[in-house]
Amino acid sequence: MPRLALYAIAVCVLAAVAAVISFVQGSWLGIVWVLLAGLSSNMAWFYLRRQRSESAAG
Numbered sequence: 001m002p003r004l005a006l007y008a009i010a011v012c013v014l015a016a017v018a019a020v021i022s023f024v025q026g027s028w029l030g031i032v033w034v035l036l037a038g039l040s041s042n043m044a045w046f047y048l049r050r051q052r053s054e055s056a057a058g
Contacts, residue, residue: 002051008044012037 015037022030 002047005044005047005051008040008047012040012044015040 015033019030019033019037022028022033
């Protein structure tokens with residue numbers, strides 16, 4: 001698994017935890033954390049698909 005994909009997955013998990021904590025505390029700042037989790041999830045999928053296509057081509 002590519003290193004950047006692992007970093008993106010770690011950021012996604014941490015952002016999801018931060019969003020849950022923010023919403024439990026009654027803060028609307030959790031919306032920002034949810035957006036960050038979505039962005040990092042998309043980045044992880046991108047890096048995984050890119051590695052899969054590179055390994056299939058070469």
